[in-house]
Amino acid sequence: MSMLTCDTAEALVVREADGFLVPAELAGLEAHATGCEACRALRAANLAVKRAMALRTDAMVPSGFAPRVLACVAPWPSADWLEAVDWRRWTEWMLPVAAALLLIVGVAGTSGSRSTAANGGLSPSEPSATVSEAWTLSAETESSPATSALRQDVSSDELLATMLGTRVADSEGTGNGR
Amino acid sequence: MDPDRALVEEARRGNQEAFADLVGRYQVRVFNLARALTGNEADAAELAQDVFVKVYRGLGTFRGESAFRTWLYRVATNVIRSHIARPSVFRWLVRRERNDADPLETLAAPGDIEARVTQRDAIDRALGQLPTDLRMAVTLRDVEGLEYKEIAEVLDIPIGTVMSRIARGREKLRPLLAASLGWT
Known part of the structure; x- marks a missing residue:
């Protein structure tokens, strides 16, 4: 019969995985684990995970990390603040x-x-339609080529060209008449 | 005797170079703690930066009752714990995208460096699925290599609780690692 309780064994399981157990403690833990299935499973898991975690290598710190930190704590804006600004961070927040x-x-x-x-x-789109209607209404009282163009629903560029052409033609006609 | 005491005193007086030395001394540790606890490189860089800024601003309140390193880890775990408790929508989307990848596919990648990176990703992904309290304890012990007493100081919990959290954390981590690393 083991003298250890499961609570005591739990701490020994952790220390065993970390390599801190002395032989007397190890013997006590083994005796307890032989008769306790839960502690046996806990022990196996701790040993396996400890081995797996040893495979984890450190991640490299991103380049420019320290200058960015120092720029944040600088008493006045750093001269190279543009390099220190972490745009990714701001875009994430925004x-x-x-x-x-x-x-x-x-x-x-x-x-x-x-x-x-x-x-x-x-x-x-309706205000422009209203303007067109106004043009059309006023055009109905006239009979120039421009008003004819309005009735034919031509584009504003064509309308402008037609109006200018009319004026040129009118002035030319006037000149010719003189 | 705290090996960082002289630098801390200098930094406290406003010496930027002394603080730069402290950052240089601990940036790998703080970044990796954040990387292991969040499983995300971008978040880790942001959090590590926040940690050092908070440490700098809090230097005036640091009384030297514990080692600077212990205090630094305490600040770091608080900052990271807050982050874990309140993930933003954007981070959630990023994390979902990352989790969609098949870990076994990435483990098959050739090359030593690449294999180490994928192994680290797989381990961090498994850690990320642990409850926060267990994740903190296991990470501080198995990634950062802190002693039990120091973990108790950092997390402000009794040493018995530390042992229990490490034991239970590792137990829960085993099947997660098995799935993440492709153990049979």
């Missing part, structure tokens, strides 16, 4: 903020369109 702003703009845009539509049934 990503959720940017996403939230986009969401807000999107929601505001949608509700803005809805309220405009509710106020007069106008969409963003």
Whole structure:
């Protein structure tokens, strides 16, 4: 019958895996583990994990780490602050903020369109349509080539060219008449 | 006698070079602690930087009752614990992406250095699945090599609790490592 309790054995299991047990302690632990399945499993796991963890090699510190730290604690801005700024860190922090702003703009845009539509049934393209209608209305009282072009629903560039052409033609006609 | 005492005193008086020496002395340890506890290189660099900045700003409050190294580890574990408790959406996405990779595929990569890197990734990934308290204790012992008494001081827990957390942490870690390292 073992004299060790499981609580005592637990500490010995850890120290055994770390290589700190003296022979007398080891003998006591082995005696206890022989009759205690839970402590036997605990012991096997500790030994196996300790061996596996020894395979872990240190990761290399990223280049420029120390200058970045020192720039953060410098009493005044460092001359080479641009090199010290960790842009990745800022972009990581700003990503959720940017996403939230986009969401807000999107929601505001949608509700803005809805309220405009509710106020007069106008969409963003409608003001220009209204201007076109105004041109068309005034054109109905005239009979120049420009007003004809308006009725034919030509583009604004074509309309401008037509208007200018008319004026040139008019002035030329006037000149010729003189 | 604390081997860092002279540098700490100088740094406390505002000597930047002394603080730079302390950073140089402990940057590998703090970075690896953060790397092992978060399983993420980018987070580890950010956290390690935060740790040193906090240490610098807290030098005035350090009374030398414990070794500087112990105090440094205490600051580091607090900073990292806060980070683990509040992962951002972005970090969560990154972590999900990393976990999607098959560890056994990466273990098959040739080359000694590459094999070590993949082994480290696999170990850190397994550590990352432990409850935070157990992860802290196992990492401080098996990655950082701290003594039990020092771990108790760093984590501010009795030494018996340290032993228990290490034992239970290793027990829980075994199947996780087996899966991560491809043990049969």
